[in-house]
Amino acid sequence: MAAPLRIAIAGLGTVGVGTVQLLQEHAQTIATRCSRPIEITAVSARDRRRNRGCDVSMATWYDDPVAMAREAEADVIVELIGGSDGVARETVRAALGAGRDVVTANKALLAVHGTDLARAAEGAGKHLAYEAAVAGGIPIIKALREGLAGNSVQRVYGILNGTCNYILTTMEATGRDFQDVLAEAQHLGYAEADPTFDVDGIDAGHKLALLTSVAFGRPVDFPSVCLEGIRHVTARDIANADELGYRIKLLGVAEETEHGVLQRVHPCMVPKNGPIASVDGVFNAVVVEGDHVGRTKLEGQGAGAGPTASAVVADIMDLATGRGAFTFGVPVQHLKATPAATIDTHVGAYYVRLMVVDRPGVFAEIAAALRDAQVSMESILQHGQNPGEIVPVVMTLHPTVEAAATRALARIADIGAVVEPPCMIRIEDL
Amino acid sequence: MAAPLRIAIAGLGTVGVGTVQLLQEHAQTIATRCSRPIEITAVSARDRRRNRGCDVSMATWYDDPVAMAREAEADVIVELIGGSDGVARETVRAALGAGRDVVTANKALLAVHGTDLARAAEGAGKHLAYEAAVAGGIPIIKALREGLAGNSVQRVYGILNGTCNYILTTMEATGRDFQDVLAEAQHLGYAEADPTFDVDGIDAGHKLALLTSVAFGRPVDFPSVCLEGIRHVTARDIANADELGYRIKLLGVAEETEHGVLQRVHPCMVPKNGPIASVDGVFNAVVVEGDHVGRTKLEGQGAGAGPTASAVVADIMDLATGRGAFTFGVPVQHLKATPAATIDTHVGAYYVRLMVVDRPGVFAEIAAALRDAQVSMESILQHGQNPGEIVPVVMTLHPTVEAAATRALARIADIGAVVEPPCMIRIEDL
Numbered sequence: 001m002a003a004p005l006r007i008a009i010a011g012l013g014t015v016g017v018g019t020v021q022l023l024q025e026h027a028q029t030i031a032t033r034c035s036r037p038i039e040i041t042a043v044s045a046r047d048r049r050r051n052r053g054c055d056v057s058m059a060t061w062y063d064d065p066v067a068m069a070r071e072a073e074a075d076v077i078v079e080l081i082g083g084s085d086g087v088a089r090e091t092v093r094a095a096l097g098a099g100r101d102v103v104t105a106n107k108a109l110l111a112v113h114g115t116d117l118a119r120a121a122e123g124a125g126k127h128l129a130y131e132a133a134v135a136g137g138i139p140i141i142k143a144l145r146e147g148l149a150g151n152s153v154q155r156v157y158g159i160l161n162g163t164c165n166y167i168l169t170t171m172e173a174t175g176r177d178f179q180d181v182l183a184e185a186q187h188l189g190y191a192e193a194d195p196t197f198d199v200d201g202i203d204a205g206h207k208l209a210l211l212t213s214v215a216f217g218r219p220v221d222f223p224s225v226c227l228e229g230i231r232h233v234t235a236r237d238i239a240n241a242d243e244l245g246y247r248i249k250l251l252g253v254a255e256e257t258e259h260g261v262l263q264r265v266h267p268c269m270v271p272k273n274g275p276i277a278s279v280d281g282v283f284n285a286v287v288v289e290g291d292h293v294g295r296t297k298l299e300g301q302g303a304g305a306g307p308t309a310s311a312v313v314a315d316i317m318d319l320a321t322g323r324g325a326f327t328f329g330v331p332v333q334h335l336k337a338t339p340a341a342t343i344d345t346h347v348g349a350y351y352v353r354l355m356v357v358d359r360p361g362v363f364a365e366i367a368a369a370l371r372d373a374q375v376s377m378e379s380i381l382q383h384g385q386n387p388g389e390i391v392p393v394v395m396t397l398h399p400t401v402e403a404a405a406t407r408a409l410a411r412i413a414d415i416g417a418v419v420e421p422p423c424m425i426r427i428e429d430l
Numbered sequence: 431m432a433a434p435l436r437i438a439i440a441g442l443g444t445v446g447v448g449t450v451q452l453l454q455e456h457a458q459t460i461a462t463r464c465s466r467p468i469e470i471t472a473v474s475a476r477d478r479r480r481n482r483g484c485d486v487s488m489a490t491w492y493d494d495p496v497a498m499a500r501e502a503e504a505d506v507i508v509e510l511i512g513g514s515d516g517v518a519r520e521t522v523r524a525a526l527g528a529g530r531d532v533v534t535a536n537k538a539l540l541a542v543h544g545t546d547l548a549r550a551a552e553g554a555g556k557h558l559a560y561e562a563a564v565a566g567g568i569p570i571i572k573a574l575r576e577g578l579a580g581n582s583v584q585r586v587y588g589i590l591n592g593t594c595n596y597i598l599t600t601m602e603a604t605g606r607d608f609q610d611v612l613a614e615a616q617h618l619g620y621a622e623a624d625p626t627f628d629v630d631g632i633d634a635g636h637k638l639a640l641l642t643s644v645a646f647g648r649p650v651d652f653p654s655v656c657l658e659g660i661r662h663v664t665a666r667d668i669a670n671a672d673e674l675g676y677r678i679k680l681l682g683v684a685e686e687t688e689h690g691v692l693q694r695v696h697p698c699m700v701p702k703n704g705p706i707a708s709v710d711g712v713f714n715a716v717v718v719e720g721d722h723v724g725r726t727k728l729e730g731q732g733a734g735a736g737p738t739a740s741a742v743v744a745d746i747m748d749l750a751t752g753r754g755a756f757t758f759g760v761p762v763q764h765l766k767a768t769p770a771a772t773i774d775t776h777v778g779a780y781y782v783r784l785m786v787v788d789r790p791g792v793f794a795e796i797a798a799a800l801r802d803a804q805v806s807m808e809s810i811l812q813h814g815q816n817p818g819e820i821v822p823v824v825m826t827l828h829p830t831v832e833a834a835a836t837r838a839l840a841r842i843a844d845i846g847a848v849v850e851p852p853c854m855i856r857i858e859d860l
Contacts, residue, residue, distance in 0.1 A: 022580055022722050029647075032764050033579055033756075131577070137723035139577025146753065147561070147569025149463055150452055150743030217459075275729070278708055292452050293567035293740035296730035299705070300723060310723035313580030323576065323753045326463075334462050 001036055005320040007103075008042035008072040010065035010091050011080035012052055015105055015132070016045070018305030019078065019312045020054045030313070034320040042072035069094035076101045076319055078312060084108035096120045096128070101324070103315040105132035105308055108197075111206035114213065114220035115335065118327035127324035129315035134207045135160060135284040137307025138300040139314060144214045144288060145329045151290025153215040157253040157430060158286035159279050160207040160265075162302040163191045163198035164230050164250040168238070168267075169280045172247065177235045190282065200229035201250065201265040208252035211286070212263050213328040215254060217335055220328070221263070224340035228266035232423055237353060240381060240394050241269050241425075244351070247277045248425065260339030262346060269351055269427045276430050287430070343402055349378065349427040350397040350405050354412065355420040358391045362417045366393070369415065373408035375400050390419055396427065431466055435750040437533075438472035438502040440495035440521050441510035442482055445535055445562070446475070448735030449508065449742045450484045460743070464750040472502035499524035506531045506749055508742060514538035526550045526558070531754070533745040535562035535738055538627075541636035544643065544650035545765065548757035557754035559745035564637045565590060565714040567737025568730040569744060574644045574718060575759045581720030583645040587683040587860060588716035589709050590637040590695075592732040593621045593628035594660050594680040598668070598697075599710045602677065607665045620712065630659035631680065631695040638682035641716070642693050643758040645684060647765055650758070651693070654770035658696035662853055667783060670811060670824050671699050671855075674781070677707040678855065690769030692776060699781055699857045706860050717860070773832055779808065779857040780827040780835050784842065785850040788821045792847045796823070799845065803838035805830050820849055826857065 009016055023030065023038055031037040044062040045052075062068035069077045069091045077095035079102060081088040088109050095102045102121065104110070110117065110130055121128040131141045135158070144156070159165050163185060170181045182199065185191035197203045209222040230250050241248050246269035254263045270276045275297050279285040284302030289295050301307040318324060328335060356362050370377060381394040397405060409422045439446055453460065453468055461467040473486045474495040492498035499507045499521045507525035509532060511518040518539050525532045532551065534540070540547065540560055551558040561571045565588070574586070589595050593615060600611045612629065615621035627633045639652040660680050671678050676699035684693045700706045705727050709715040714732030719725050731737040748754060758765060786792050800807055811824040827835060839852045 018722070026580060026582060029582065030580065032647075032760050035761070137578075137720075138726060139573050142572065142577045143569050143728075146748060147572045147744050148567075148740060149747050150456060150460065150740050152456060152459065217462075273708070275708075278703070278705075290567075290740065292448070292736040292743075294731045294737055296568060296728070298573075298726070298728050300726035306722040307724055310578060310580050310720065313722075314577050317579050318576060321755070323755070325751070325753070330462050331465070 001031065004037040004039040005076060006039050006041040006074045007076045007078055007316060008068050008074035009040060009078045009080065010044045010068060012043060012045035013080065014305045015308045015312065016080040017052050017054050018309035019080065020056060022309045022313050030317060034317050036320055038316060038320060041074050042068050044068045065091045066094045070098050074100060076103060076316060079104040079106060082106055084112040089113060092117055093120065096124050096126055099124050099126060101127045101319050103129045103312055105312055107133040107203065107206040107210065111209045111220060111222040114210065115332060119332045121327060122332055127319060128327045129318065131315050132308045132311035134210050135286055136300065136302040136304065137310045138284060138286060138298045138302065139311065140286045140298050141214060143298060144211065145325055148288055148290050148293055148296065149329070151292050153288060153290050155255040155289040156211050156215045156286065157251055159249055159276065159284050160204040160252045160302070161198055161250055162282035162284055165279065166190050166282050168230060168248055168250065171235055172238050175235050178231060178233060199231055201227045204250060204252045204265045208254055208263055208265055212254040212261060216256065216261050217330050218261060219335045219337055221340055224263055226264040226266065226343040230267050233267050236392060237423060237425060240353065243381065244396065245272055246270060246427065247272055249276055251276065251428070251430065257341050257345065259341035259345040262341035264343055264346065267425050268430070269425055270430050274430055346402040347399055349399045351425040351427055352395050352397060352409065353423040354393045354418050355390050356393050357417040357419060358386050358389055359417060365415045366412055369411035370408050373404050373411060375404050375408040431461070434467040434469040435506065436469050436471040436504045437506045437508055437746060438498050438504035439470060439508045439510065440474045440498060442473060442475035443510065444735045445738045445742065446510040447482050447484045448739035449510065450486060452739045452743050460747060464747050466750055468746060468750060471504050472498050474498045495521045496524045500528045504530060506533055506746060508746065509534040509536055512536055514542040519543060522547055523550065526554050526556055529554050529556060531557045531749050533559045533742055535742055537563040537633065537636040537640065541639045541650060541652040544640065545762060549762045551757060552762055557749060558757045559748065561745050562738045562741035564640050565716055566730065566732040566734065567740045568714060568716060568728045569741065570716045570728050571644060573728060574641065575755055578718055578720050578723055578726065579759070581722050583718060583720050585683065585685040585719040586641050586645045586716065587681055589679055589706065589714050590634040590682045590732065591628055591680055592712035592714055595709065596620050596712050598660060598678055598680065601665055602668050605665050608661060608663060629661055631657045634680060634682045634695045638684055638693055638695055642684040642691060646686065646691050647760050648691060649765045649767055651770055654693055656694040656696065656773040660697050663697050666822060667853065667855060670783065673811065674826065675702055676700060676857065677702055679706055681706065681858065681860065687771050687775065689771035689775040692771035694773055694776065697855050699855055700860050704860055776832040777829055779829045781855040781857055782825050782827060782839065783853040784823045784848050785820055786823050787847040787849060788816050788819055789847060795845045796842055799841035800838050802841060803834050805834050805838040
């Protein structure tokens with residue numbers, strides 16, 4: 001059997017501990033599968049004395065992960081600290097600078113600095129692996145970069161944030177509102193104390209930016225991702241979606257359009273019997289549409305110690321067996337900065353909910369605003385009358401370019417009887 | 431850029447032509463992704479003069495694929511002939527014997543001779559790749575062998591035969607019977623003139639045997655696969671399943687049990703809202719249950735030129751970039767022939783349909799037979815009475831060991847008023 005692959009782990013939080021436990025539990029099988037053992041030679045975390053429920057006594061302890069990345073007796077540095085900058089970034093740079101391979105679960109780091117880090121890895125003749133950064137345990141990076149590599153990808157989309165999916169699924173199942181379910185998710189540990197990254201779509205956007213790079217061979221382009229979260233989705237919208245034959249999911253979608261590659265994260269209404277609607281709770285799913293393979297979907301747990309460690313260990317095993325790949329599927333010099341499309345150019349159907357004072361003539365004003373923006377209504381939902389009161393008016397718009405829909409909604413928002421900013425949710429046939 | 435990877439293709443049927451077309455259409459992208467071009471240097475097929483709609487004029491023509499495998503100027507032999515023996519097997523053996531890597535889509539060959547061929551590949555220091563042999567375009571072999579390699583797999587199951595799934599989906603949608611829909615599928619090209627391999631579960635069994643090997647690290651063990659096809663499933667059973675909250679799918683299931691690894695292919699009733707029920711038409715799906723990753727599902731097109739070529743080309747690209755892997759995930763010497771469990775030991779719930787003469791006392795006889803076999807009934811469906819006529823009696827049995835269920839059904843079959851062999855379909859919570 002060949003010499004062990006020596007790894008140093010920076011960060012012993014949930015995922016770090018899960019990785020240590022997996023490597024120890026399956027040490028024998030993993031060694032057989034790789035024809036060499038994996039040996040944890042060094043670890044680094046904030047507090048040396050904390051009991052983490054895993055044994056790292058065989059490893060050299062470093063208080064400073066950057067020093068570890070530079071100095072440890074290790075072939076691979078596993079970065080599980082998190083965050084787009086600061087010590088995580090320094091650790092990865094130091095590791096590549098010292099000629100070591102890197103495995104990371106850090107989507108924020110790669111979404112912001114991925115192209116630079118990939119270039120640094122290539123310059124050092126090393127690999128930067130990040131399966132765990134996108135959709136947790138689902139081997140989607142490998143599938144896109146290797147398993148479907150013969151295809152030209154037309155679209156990749158999916159449910160990339162388990163927290164949002166849990167919140168939306170629970171809102172639907174219980175009829176409760178966003179704030180209430182968010183508080184419960186925080187209590188259960190499914191959402192952070194500061195939920196911004198999750199519920200405002202930033203985390204899904206980071207992951208989408210990485211999928212886009214691999215799928216379309218572009219430098220990572222997080223700033224071009226259109227981001228919209230789920231805070232404005234109400235229990236009423238979910239009930240309306242149900243009545244219209246849809247469910248509401250937070251989707252990330254990257255697609256080749258005539259205006260360039262469009263990357264967008266936002267709540268969507270998707271048909272109840274489609275491939276996305278059935279993905280519930282903390283599960284993630286990614287659909288790849290390739291020109292030869294057709295529609296391929298991968299589904300699994302997007303977060304948690306076990307699934308994330310599964311992905312981290314798969315990357316380590318790839319390095320142990322010499323199965324490294326280019327970070328984004330091709331050498332950095334071959335990534336092409338093709339144009340990025342903006343959400344204005346998106347063409348789709350829309351769900352619109354207005355809160356209006358129920359009085360004669362309001363509907364004529366709304367209809368005129370739509371007409372002026374050259375947007376046509378497909379259907380309208382109304383539940384009884386209530387003269388003088390504030391009532392919801394729900395309509396769906398025929399497919400139109402988003403710039404026109406936005407224009408129409410701006411006019412509608414100016415109507416005196418419309419008392420709240422219109423709520424708009426895109427409808428997708430996904 | 432490195433030297434081209436030279437490939438020779440044996441077999442220019444649908445998949446062979448699809449592979450040539452994909453390689454030519456995406457030659458530039460593939461070369462960039464692999465850092466080297468893929469060059470088709472030789473081809474072999476039965477009839478040289480036939481117009482196949484693809485240009486192979488740059489390749490050396492061989493009438494004999496075995497000679498090509500031995501002599502062609504090629505690094506990789508791509509075997510797309512099919513069949514478990516004969517020329518396909520000789521071609522693969524000749525290729526490995528001549529020190530060439532092999533890519534094949536041939537599930538029958540590997541299910542029957544896979545362990546021997548893997549040993550030959552290892553002996554030659556070469557690779558035997560077969561992503562296209564299981565579930566068409568879905569990169570499930572790569573996912574199991576690499577992407578989920580850190581896990582101990584507890585169960586792997588799925589819809590592995592698109593023909594059966596198309597037939598069952600169509601029977602359900604139209605209420606038509608098996609023979610009628612089969613004839614249509616044959617007419618549409620979804621089923622072979624001799625449909626035995628598909629509708630009797632053999633093809634799914636071949637694929638399951640390969641999945642089992644990779645998932646559980648065992649030598650390929652096709653003879654142990656319990657095989658049952660879909661010929662006995664009637665439109666009435668599908669309607670009854672619907673009434674009970676199920677859909678009927680032909681599943682392949684491999685699982686670790688206390689009696690050993692159980693491999694089984696048979697029609698199943700699965701809950702309508704579960705991960706399998708929504709997979710329709712010619713789509714395939716495979717679910718992997720790993721101890722760390724949890725439940726992971728991959729879904730896509732299981733057959734056809736495009737999807738299959740996508741998988742063939744992915745294997746070729748892996749070889750071009752040095753990403754080969756052990757055929758079944760570990761060296762052949764480490765495959766462990768752990769015990770194989772038989773279907774008798776399976777524990778599950780059952781759907782039973784009897785055709786009985788509607789006369790007093792029949793039901794007491796049936797109930798006695800169940801009691802004697804220590805099997806307990808969960809529910810019974812009856813649609814009205816029709817004294818003296820032959821009527822269906824449909825019941826579901828509480829989870830029981832299959833040996834007991836089989837015993838009960840044998841006794842029931844002996845009851846005079848039971849005029850057809852009982853139809854039994856397993857119910858699974860998948």
